[in-house]
Amino acid sequence: MLQSPLQLYIHIPYCIHKCHYCDFNSHVRTQPDWQAYQQALIAELDFWAQQKQFQHRKLHSIFFGGGTPSLAPANLIAKVLEHAQTLFGCEKNIEISLEANPGTVDMKAFQGFYQAGINRLSMGVQSLDHRELQWLERIHQSDEVYQAFDAARKAGFDNINLDFMYGLPQQTLEQWQQTLDAALQFNPEHLSCYQLTVEPHTKLATRHASSPYKLPDDEASLTFFHSTRERLAQAGYQAYEISNFAKPDKHCRHNDGYWLYHDYIGIGAGASGKWDMKNRGTYRYSNIRTPEKYTAQAMQTGSAINSDEALEQQQAAAEAVWVGLRRKTGINNAWFKQRFEKNITDYFQNDLEPWLNDQKLTWQHEHLQLTESGIPLADAIAESVL
Numbered sequence: 001m002l003q004s005p006l007q008l009y010i011h012i013p014y015c016i017h018k019c020h021y022c023d024f025n026s027h028v029r030t031q032p033d034w035q036a037y038q039q040a041l042i043a044e045l046d047f048w049a050q051q052k053q054f055q056h057r058k059l060h061s062i063f064f065g066g067g068t069p070s071l072a073p074a075n076l077i078a079k080v081l082e083h084a085q086t087l088f089g090c091e092k093n094i095e096i097s098l099e100a101n102p103g104t105v106d107m108k109a110f111q112g113f114y115q116a117g118i119n120r121l122s123m124g125v126q127s128l129d130h131r132e133l134q135w136l137e138r139i140h141q142s143d144e145v146y147q148a149f150d151a152a153r154k155a156g157f158d159n160i161n162l163d164f165m166y167g168l169p170q171q172t173l174e175q176w177q178q179t180l181d182a183a184l185q186f187n188p189e190h191l192s193c194y195q196l197t198v199e200p201h202t203k204l205a206t207r208h209a210s211s212p213y214k215l216p217d218d219e220a221s222l223t224f225f226h227s228t229r230e231r232l233a234q235a236g237y238q239a240y241e242i243s244n245f246a247k248p249d250k251h252c253r254h255n256d257g258y259w260l261y262h263d264y265i266g267i268g269a270g271a272s273g274k275w276d277m278k279n280r281g282t283y284r285y286s287n288i289r290t291p292e293k294y295t296a297q298a299m300q301t302g303s304a305i306n307s308d309e310a311l312e313q314q315q316a317a318a319e320a321v322w323v324g325l326r327r328k329t330g331i332n333n334a335w336f337k338q339r340f341e342k343n344i345t346d347y348f349q350n351d352l353e354p355w356l357n358d359q360k361l362t363w364q365h366e367h368l369q370l371t372e373s374g375i376p377l378a379d380a381i382a383e384s385v386l
């Protein structure tokens with residue numbers, strides 16, 4: 001029976017300031033109770049390690065996301081990693097990532113994270129332009145990005161991602177290209193470039209509703225998108241996913257696991273997890289989102305699930321297509337058949353046929369993939385199977 005690699009996601013929900021576009025589970029607290037939060041994470045790890053579906057399975061990747069994980073004390077990161085290693089064990093050469101925001105980390109902190117076992121950093125840079133950073137309500141200035149990157153390299157990190165955002169109000173293509181060129185000067189191993197989206201229930205959405213920002217229309221968005229891909233391809237970065245670019249062998253194994261529909265355990269406030277129920281679909285859960293409520297519940301019972309659901313095999317198959325199409329190499333039909341007992345076309349022939357006929361989708365060596373002209377339509381194509 002096919003069994004996917006097992007991943008662990010650890011959510012650190014605290015931030016210094018809530019950026020107005022942010023819809024992540026992030027909370028501003030001046031003095032988080034790190035001790036209690038650590039105990040809650042440890043209690044959750046103990047709980048999940050006892051579940052039979054995770055017995056005898058080593059961890060393939062670990063990711064500390066947020067919020068701002070770089071606010072956490074290095075000894076919390078070390079203790080949680082040590083505990084996960086003791087309970088589950090780690091695959092050889094495991095990837096262990098931590099999100100770090102410039103303005104929250106110095107050399108000492110990076111050294112602490114490195115010694116704790118983190119071997120990949122993902123920095124939330126978003127822009128290198130002072131006015132853009134202010135508009136985004138980020139707490140850092142562009143010179144702090146340079147300082148943070150330099151300190152991270154000196155601390156030993158040789159696998160660093162930089163997150164950027166384009167399509168900001170009034171931003172011209174030239175401005176974005178300058179930012180991208182400046183980003184390449186860092187010579188990072190990985191870049192994530194996302195277009196700004198106005199997410200519902202954010203401060204930005206409220207502001208945009210009352211006084212609309214000038215955001216790029218569809219045509220301008222496509223120009224940003226294609227110019228990003230071209231520039232990064234020239235610089236030797238492979239677009240292995242729609243918004244993610246990596247030097248050879250430096251793709252993010254953890255995020256790739258989401259698109260490959262791997263099983264994962266999520267711990268921490270608002271974290272979610274999912275696993276294959278072996279021909280009975282997929283189970284998934286989400287934790288309590290408020291840090292204090294999460295902490296109290298996890299410490300009391302070891303579990304802090306707020307909601308869960310079981311997806312039928314058909315729904316899970318649709319979800320696997322939805323996420324899998326984001327990858328450049330698409331979905332391997334042989335894997336899909338093993339996982340969902342039937343071919344992709346047995347499930348979705350009618351939904352996919354128009355896109356195949358229109359050459360937005362293609363079959364390459366038994367992989368269902370987006371074509372170059374299909375990539376910008378990924379969401380619409382994926383939604384047609386849901």
Ligand code: SF4
Pocket residue numbers: 014015016017018019022023024026066067068101124
């Ligand atoms: S730093 Fe990141 S997680 Fe925190 S509020 Fe800003 S966008 Fe959200």
